[in-house]
Amino acid sequence: MTAETAPAVGAALPAARRRPVRPGRLGLHAFLMTVSLAFLAPLLLAVYASLRPYEETAAHGYFSLPRNLSFDYYRQAFTDSGMSKYFVNSLIIAVPGVLLALFLASFVAFAVARLRMRGGMVLLMLFTAGNLLPQQVIVTPLYVMFNRIPLPYWMSESMTMYDSFWAVIAVQVGFQTGFCVFVLANFMRTLPLEILEAARVDGAGVWTQYWRITLPLCRPALAALGTLQFTWMYNDFLWALVFVSDGDKLPITSALNNLRGQFFTDYNLLAAGSVIVALPTILVFLLLQRQFIAGLTLGSSKG
Numbered sequence: 001m002t003a004e005t006a007p008a009v010g011a012a013l014p015a016a017r018r019r020p021v022r023p024g025r026l027g028l029h030a031f032l033m034t035v036s037l038a039f040l041a042p043l044l045l046a047v048y049a050s051l052r053p054y055e056e057t058a059a060h061g062y063f064s065l066p067r068n069l070s071f072d073y074y075r076q077a078f079t080d081s082g083m084s085k086y087f088v089n090s091l092i093i094a095v096p097g098v099l100l101a102l103f104l105a106s107f108v109a110f111a112v113a114r115l116r117m118r119g120g121m122v123l124l125m126l127f128t129a130g131n132l133l134p135q136q137v138i139v140t141p142l143y144v145m146f147n148r149i150p151l152p153y154w155m156s157e158s159m160t161m162y163d164s165f166w167a168v169i170a171v172q173v174g175f176q177t178g179f180c181v182f183v184l185a186n187f188m189r190t191l192p193l194e195i196l197e198a199a200r201v202d203g204a205g206v207w208t209q210y211w212r213i214t215l216p217l218c219r220p221a222l223a224a225l226g227t228l229q230f231t232w233m234y235n236d237f238l239w240a241l242v243f244v245s246d247g248d249k250l251p252i253t254s255a256l257n258n259l260r261g262q263f264f265t266d267y268n269l270l271a272a273g274s275v276i277v278a279l280p281t282i283l284v285f286l287l288l289q290r291q292f293i294a295g296l297t298l299g300s301s302k303g
Contacts, residue, residue: 050272073272081258090251092165094233097172098226105180110210113188124185130178139242167243172233180225187221223291231281252277
């Protein structure tokens with residue numbers, strides 16, 4: 001009897017270990033998939049349109065089945081708009097801007113969260129309140145100020161901050177530092193105080209506590225902020241449009257204007273250019289995906 005019942009018991013074990021699928025969980029997954037597709041739909045439609053000739057979509061519509069797919073529009077978009085030059089301009093603005101914003105914000109966040117300085121909470125509130133100010137409100141004052149700030153010729157051909165990368169970088173860093181301070185300060189507060197106390201006992205100074213102890217522990221938060229900051233600075237067009245008059249210094253977002261004709265615009269060609277412009281941000285996210293997700297989920301498992 002033991003030999004006959006053993007297989008039945010063994011076969012019943014896997015079924016008993018299976019968790020029942022709850023209708024609420026299925027509904028949650030269906031909702032998340034729907035939201036994901038809604039966010040991806042414009043990008044997928046742009047990729048689909050960029051692979052088809054404009055004559056075909058004009059005759060049969062953008063949601064029709066394809067009859068001819070090719071990458072000709074991508075080659076044409078890259079060459080006709082001169083994207084290589086604008087890519088370099090965007091990197092000149094975004095990379096130093098991200099590094100400066102994170103570096104300066106980490107200084108302030110460390111002072112507010114770890115040094116227990118007087119007025120630290122007020123300082124944090126001021127940095128946070130700066131993000132609530134509409135950026136467009138101070139366009140005119142900044143325009144006047146940058147025209148009056150002198151720079152040597154080797155830094156700016158206009159001899160002022162206006163019409164230079166410095167103006168765009170300064171504005172990006174100024175507006176993004178507040179958000180970075182808010183995020184980093186709140187993250188640094190979650191780090192155990194015993195680590196810094198042990199470092200002080202061993203004779204570590206303030207710089208050692210900041211550079212060699214606190215910053216390495218903040219890598220997930222810095223990676224998440226770096227990804228967001230690069231995306232925002234790379235995609236921005238307002239400040240470059242206002243503070244740069246030389247067309248050769250404009251960022252990559254301006255290259256799309258070169259694909260628009262005076263009397264006719266090939267929207268499939270424009271879609272191919274938009275996909276090319278979006279590739280660097282997608283690449284940065286893929287490279288920092290693990291750190292980005294870790295930075296977003298920090299503290300989610302704490303009671």
